[in-house]
Every structure is written in C-alpha cells, then in structure tokens.
Amino acid sequence: MLTKDAIDSGSYLQHFESIAGLWTLEQIDASLRHTLRAKPSPVEHVWIFAYGSLMWNPMIEFEACRVATLAGWQRSFCLNMTIGRATSAEPGRMLALCPEGTTHGLAFQLQTATLNEELRRVWIREMALGSYRPIWAPVQLENGAATPAIVFVADESSAQFRTDATVDTVAPLIGSASGKFGTNTEYLFKLHATLTTWRLTDAYIESIVAAMPDDVQRTIEMPASRLVCLNEK
Numbered sequence: 001m002l003t004k005d006a007i008d009s010g011s012y013l014q015h016f017e018s019i020a021g022l023w024t025l026e027q028i029d030a031s032l033r034h035t036l037r038a039k040p041s042p043v044e045h046v047w048i049f050a051y052g053s054l055m056w057n058p059m060i061e062f063e064a065c066r067v068a069t070l071a072g073w074q075r076s077f078c079l080n081m082t083i084g085r086a087t088s089a090e091p092g093r094m095l096a097l098c099p100e101g102t103t104h105g106l107a108f109q110l111q112t113a114t115l116n117e118e119l120r121r122v123w124i125r126e127m128a129l130g131s132y133r134p135i136w137a138p139v140q141l142e143n144g145a146a147t148p149a150i151v152f153v154a155d156e157s158s159a160q161f162r163t164d165a166t167v168d169t170v171a172p173l174i175g176s177a178s179g180k181f182g183t184n185t186e187y188l189f190k191l192h193a194t195l196t197t198w199r200l201t202d203a204y205i206e207s208i209v210a211a212m213p214d215d216v217q218r219t220i221e222m223p224a225s226r227l228v229c230l231n232e233k
Helices: 004-009 025-037 115-126 167-176 184-197 203-211 225-230
Strands: 047-050 062-081 092-110 132-141 146-154
Touching: 004 115, 025 115, 025 132, 047 132, 062 146, 062 167, 062 203, 092 115, 092 132, 092 146, 092 167, 092 184, 115 132, 167 184, 167 203, 184 203
Parallel strands: 047 146
Antiparallel strands: 047 092, 062 092, 062 132, 132 146
C-alpha cells in the first residue's frame, strides 16, 4: 500500500521515471497553487472528494470525513496504465471521473494547520503524470449540507486518456494487468469492498466486478475503511 514515506522520500515519483510526460515537482506545485487560487469564496474549509483509493488509503490528516455525493460526474476506468498495477506489455486501466452521472464517495475536510503539507502529498500522488484535472465542484454531505470540494477528474487531453471505458473493453484489461504495486483487479475489488462497507453502490463498478473471470483472485485484505473516519478529530 502506498505510504507517506514513499511520497516524501521521492521514491513514488521515481517509480514513474520511465514514463514519458512525468511531471516535475515544479509542475505539480504550480498546479496546486493554481487550484488553491481558484477556491470559491467565501469557502473557509478545504474538502477533498474521494472516489477511488483515497477512500481506503487517504494518507491525509483531516478534521472530518463524511459520505458525500457528487453530481454531474461518474466513475470511469478511462486512463491507460502501463506502470504501477500494469506493464507496457499488459496495460491496465486507472480510475477517474468523466462527465455525466452521479458518484457516491467520501469527503475529507483537511486540517488548516497542515493544509499545504497534506495537499502537496495528494498532488504528488495524483498528478505524477498529469492525467487528472483538479477542479472545485459542489458535493452534498450525508447530513444534507453542501460544500465545494477538490475533485480530480480525467484530463481528456492527457496521453493516458481513452474514450472507450465500457465494461466490455476495460474488464479484460483489468483482469490481466499486474505490476510493482499489485494487480489491477486488487484495486477493483478494494474499491468494490469499500463501497460495500459504506453501503454505497456504483452500477459501473458492479458490472466490471461481475465481468471478472471466475479464476481471478477475489480474496483481498481490506483495511477497516470505516475506522478511517472514526479517527477524525
């Protein structure tokens, strides 16, 4: 599992050095500054919307965690992956968000005291290849309140973006890909298990899980993802 030490030591970015288009720290920092300058006013707290691995491995200090709903965007395995949980010989797919639909996930309110430090880790983690476009979008929390949150959506201009993310296309790729960080199916099943833990559903993810061959290893070690939010201040 990805750790803060891997981010802080630089080893995480080093893993992507063989990929053309690797972002420099200067590019990553510039993207972070640009996003913070675009923060809606008068927003006081910074929230991040998690819909993938951030749900079970946020690696951030936060004040609050809430089940949240994002309208206008849907999960999509639309990013080509040749490293991490795949190789160039057996490419897989990374998860992102594409327009239309609705996504249920988690929203994390970051601590003010460590905001810049935590956001920089998130940016290094998500923007190593510039495959995502960080935006501010309104999310509805489980208590009915609404707040703007940072959301990483697919950058359709990136080299990794693929227009065809249908179940029939991505399921065979996910089912066969593996790399240094593990298998692509492990990511899929962790996502499915996390959604189940939070009593959330996603028809697209359910369909991909159902399309996996019977001989694919489905037993995974899942962290107690509900405990993530029980540790809030």
